[in-house]
Amino acid sequence: YVGVYSIEHEGVTYYFLDNEFYFKRDGLYGYFDDGERFTWFSKAVCLLGKHIDFKPDIIHTNDWHSALVNLYVKDFAIGDDWFKDVKTVFTIHNLKYQGIFDPVMLGEVMGVSEDYFHEHGIEFYNNVNFMKAGIVYSDSLTTVSQSYSEEIKHPYFGEQLDGIIRLQENKLTGILNGIDYEEYHPKKDGNLVANYDLRSIKRKKENKVALQKMYNLPVDENKPMIAMVSRLVSMKGLDLVAHIFDELLQEDLQFVVLGTGDSSYEDMFHYFQHKYPDKVAARIYFSEKESRQIYAGSDLFLMPSLAEPCGISQMIALRYGTIPLVREVGGLKDTVHHYDPEKKEGNGFTFTNFNAHEMLFALKEALALYKDREEWMQLIKQAMKSKNDWQESSKKYRALYQDLTKK
Template identity: 35%
Template sequence: MKILFAASEIYPLIKTGGLADVAGALPLALRNKGHDVKLIMPAYQGILEKVDPILRSINLGNPFGVGDLRILETRIKENNTPIWLLQCQALYERDFGPYVDQNGQDFADNHLRFCALSWAAAKLVVDTSISEWQADILHLNDWQTGFAAAYLASWKLPHPPIVTTVHNLRYNGSFDMHKFADTQISYDLLTMHGMEFYGRFSGLKAGLVYADAITTVSPTYAREILTPEYGDGLDGVLNAMSDKLTGILNGVDYQQWNPAKDEHIAQTYDSNTLDNKNANKQALLQENKLNQDTSQLLFGVVSRLTEQKGLDLVLQALPEFLDTGVKFVLLGSGDKYLEEGFLALEKRYPQQVAIRLGYDEAYSHRLQAGVDVLLIPSRFEPCGLTQLYALKYGTLPLVRQTGGLADTVFEIGNTANGFHFEEANKEALSACMWRAMEAYRQTDKWKQRQLNAMQYDHSWESVTDNWQDLYQSLISKD
C-alpha cells in the first residue's frame, strides 16, 4: 500500500508531544512491513539541517497570498524515511516552536499555516502533475491536517480514502468565522453537519466529518469521547459517526526506549539484570544533588504541567509523602502556577525534590530509568506514551483509570504492573500513593510487578497489523 502520512510534527525533526513520536514511528513500522509510506510536514526553521539534501523542489504557486508554497522532496537522515517538506518562509520559518510565539500565545495566522499544509497534502493525492506517486490512503493527524479532508470534499475530485487520527480531542483547531475566507474552502461546508463548530470553524471537525475512518489512540478513549464528559463538544458528531470510529493503541519505538541499550542512562539493564536499575536511581539522585539513600521510594513526573495531566493533584498530595522521607523528581513545563508550586516544593525540601522546567530528551530517559514510580494522574489521557516507556524500564506507573492508561496499567492479579485510581481528586491519588509505598516494602512482589511491566510488548510492530487491516478495508470499499 502507498500511504501519505500528514502531520504537523514528526520526531526526530521536531517534537512538542506524543503526536511527533507517533508520526515518527508508525510510518517507519509500516515501511518495515513493506508498505510505501511518505510523510508531509512544514519546513519549520532549522528542519533542513536534519534531512538529506533536497532531491527535488516543486513550486505549488501562491494560493494563499503569503508567498510561494514549495514541496521539497527529501529523506529524514536518521531513518531514511521519505518526506515532503512544505516550505513557505512567511508561514513556517519562525522562532519558538511550531504553534506558539515567545509569550506562549498561538500564532494569529495558525489557521492559514495549517490550511496551507492541509491544502498541499490534498493536492498531492489528486494532482499527478506534482508527483507520479499517488497514495492509496491519506492519513491525517489532529486538527492541523484535518482541513485536508475539507479541501477534498470541496473540490469534489476522486481521491483515496481518508483516515483521521485524533490524538487529543480537546485541541479542536477552531477559529473565528471572519478568518474562514482565508481558507479558500467552499462555504457549502460551513454547516452544523460540516465544519461549523459553535459559531466557529474547526479543522478537527472537518477531519472527522469528511474522513472515511476515524481512529483514536486507545480503545478506552474511543469509548470515552462519545460521552459529554470527554467529548469536548464533539460527542454528538462522533456518536453520529460511531460506525467509522475505532481505537488503536499507540506503540513504542523500542529502538529509542529500551533500558537494555539506552545510551542516555547510567547503567543498562533488562529483566534478567533488573538489579542494575538501582544504579540509575543512584545516578539520578546524585545528578540532582538529592539525599543518596536509595532505600526510600522515588516518585517521578515527565509531563506538561497542566490540570488535564492532574499535576495540581500531585502538588496537593506530595507534602504528606515528602514528610515521610520519600523523594520526587520532575521534568516538564506548562502552567505558571504549577511551575511555581513545584519550585516552592523544591525550596521547601531541597534534599528530596528536584524540579527541572522545560524538556530534555536525554534527561527524560534518565528519569524513567531512575525513578521507582511514575505519576500520571491525568483527568483524561487519549493514550499516553510515558506509561508505556515506564513499563519497559521496570518503573511502575501510577495512573488514573482513563483512556490509554486504563488499557495498559493494571494493579490487581497476576498481570499487575502498576497502580491506578478512579476519582480525579487528591484523596484518591493519595490513597493510591500509599498503596504504592506499602507495595514497595514487599521486595519480591515489587520485583514481580516490575517483571510483569517489562514483559509487555507495546512495540509498533505489534500494532501495525491493526493499521494494515484498517487501510485494506478502506481500499477494498473504495
C-alpha cells in the same frame, strides 16, 4: 508558492512542502494566521499527488492542523475524477485543540462553498472548526486509544464535539499509539549511567544512586523514589498532587519532577523543594537525557491525569521497569493494569476517580508493596514485559487501510 523536496529512507519516500512565508518561523503553532497557514498546508498536500504523478490510495491526517485535507478531497472530487477513489483517515490525538477560526475564512482563505458551513458540517457556534471538518468528512476516524474513543462520545471528554462524534461513531476506531523499542531500550540507552535488561535488573539501582547524586538528594538505593516527567498543567492532574503533597511527604521517600508549564505549578514544586530539601528535587526545565535517567532510576512514575488520550510516558516507564501509578483514563487505562499480588497479574497501580485521597491511597499501597523486595522485583519484571511497541497497532492500521481500499 510551494517547494517540494523528497528523500528516500529505508525504502520509503518522504515528501516535504516548503513555504517560507508561512513556515519560516521560530515555532510551529500559536500565530495569528494559523488558520491560513494550515489551510495552505492542507490544500498543498491534496494537490501534491497530481504534480508528482503519484495517486495515493489513502491520505492519513492527524489533528486539526491537517484536518481540512479530508474536506478538500471530498470537495475536489466533485469536479475532478482523480480524487474520487482517494480515501481519507483522520486521527484525533487530543480533542481539546480544535483549530477554531472566524467564518470569513470560508471563502477568502479556504476557497470552499458556504454549503459546508452548517451544523453537520464545519460550523461550530458560528465559527469554522478544522477538527470538526476532519471528523465529518474523513472516510475513517481513529483516535489513540480504545478507552479515549469511548470517552469522547460523552460530554465530559467530548469538548462540545461529542454529539457529532456520536453521529460518526460507526467509522470510529481506537488504536493505541506505541513507542520505538529501539529508541527506548534500557540495555542500549546511551543516556543512562548503567544499562540493564530483564536479566540484569539489579543494575537499575545504580541509576537511582546517580540520580540522587545529580539532584543533591541523600544517597540511599533502598529509599523509594517517585517521579514525574510532565508538562506542568492542570490536565496532568497536578491539583491532586498539590492537595496531598504535604501528607505524602511524611512518608520515607523521595520525589523528583522534571518539566515546565503553568507558573503556579512550577512555584509549587519550588516551594516543596525548599520545604523538603532531602525529599524533593524540582527541575523546572526539560532535558531528554535527564528524563531517561529519571525513567531508569525511579521506582514509581506518577500520572494522575484529568484526561489522557493515550500517553507515552507510562509506556516508557514500563519499558524501563519503573512502575506507573495512573488514573484510569484514556490510554492510561488501556496500558496500565492494577497489580494483584495474589494472582501475580498487572503491571502497575491505578485509581479511578479524580480524587486526591484516592490517589494517595494507591500511592501508599504501592509504597507498602515496595517494602516486599521479592514481590516488587516480580512487578518490575511484569512491567518490563509489557508490550507497547508499534507491532500490534501497526497491524490494526493495516487492517483498517485494507478495509477502506478493499485490498
